[in-house]
Amino acid sequence: MAAGAADLALRQWDGEWVAYVGATGSTHLLGPIAGKVLESLARSGDPLTPAALSEIVSREGSGTPQAEGSELIEEPQLSMHELLEELERIGLATMRPL
């Protein structure tokens, strides 16, 4: 299960996202899939499984193709689990056992 970081703020322009974490004061540039995942977690309010997140991204799409140079540049090649681990590493999400 994954949950978005507390006090997370998100903005999206043309498929790219900027995320702000109040707890750390850090700001991150994200590609479309990572941004969509975080938005989904924030919107849900409850933790979601990687499978549920994959389904949301598949169903709702992630916006325009990721532009070159985003922080998670290998994003399209990452599995949902790997993407969530990356988001956890930079403090944007937390993972917990089912």
Next chain:
Amino acid sequence: MIVHDLPPRDLHRHLTGEGLRLRTGPVVTSIRSSLEAVRHGIALHYAAHPVEPAGSFADFHISVERPRTVRRWLQPQVVFRFDGTEPFAPLPGDQGFPMLEWGLNWCVSSHCHQYLIIHAAVVERGGNALILPAPSGSGKSTLCAGLTFRGWRLLSDELALIDPASGRILPLPRPISLKNASIEVIRAFSPTAAFGPVVTETTKGSVAHVRPPPEGVRRANESAAPRWVMIPRYLAGTPPTLTPLPKARAFMQLADNAFNYNVHGRQGFDLLASVIDRCDCYEFVYGNLEEAAALLTGLTQPGIDEPATAAASAPAGAPVS
């Protein structure tokens, strides 16, 4: 009263007495100095700036003086004092005026947290502000000076003050600091510009300051709406080229160049986002100042199929020249 109205002896008396209350935009600084170079620099570069009454409130109390040691005779230096402290190491004795300018920048960028402050030049035309965030050496101040001498109003060549309440940019018109080759570029570009002396062998190389046009100083209480964010880069021999910059990356450029983004927390994030919402964002490469000024001024012409419009239909990353 403005500095120009002060007889030289009165300017000297203020600077060597309780301090000259100099207003620069929203900031009042009490300046003390017995150095001739500082007095001449203030008389030249701040001629049109308001002087507040002696003894009135000042945001900062600073001085630029010779240190009180034997070095003042052996190898002259200057020190910058802020509220009685010396936040910087002394500089060689001929760098009094540059030290005043760098010290004033430091005062604002380190203390004026009522604003979100970006390391950027800002110029205005038609009520719209062009923000040029970039590190030293990018051609930011050269472009800023060039635009200023081609009809844009100078808000600042160094510090963009964004008002959290309105989202607008407040002017902080002060001398434009030019370095190395830029000095002769602007001399040739604007022969009537008022230059101070060239000070060599500073930590930034050769430095000269240019007096801000009085129009910008006179309108220092007129804020401007953010309209464009451009990351400038000088590249000799290159035609001026605007390349659309994805807004999320422009956001990160502003955040990376902010002095106090972390101080403002979530409010700073929302404020920067609102600036980006209102702006067209580009990377701007130029190799000729006259051509650069003409292209950017074209952005402000009503009724013209402006590059911003063309850029909007171009794929991200596609240049528009």
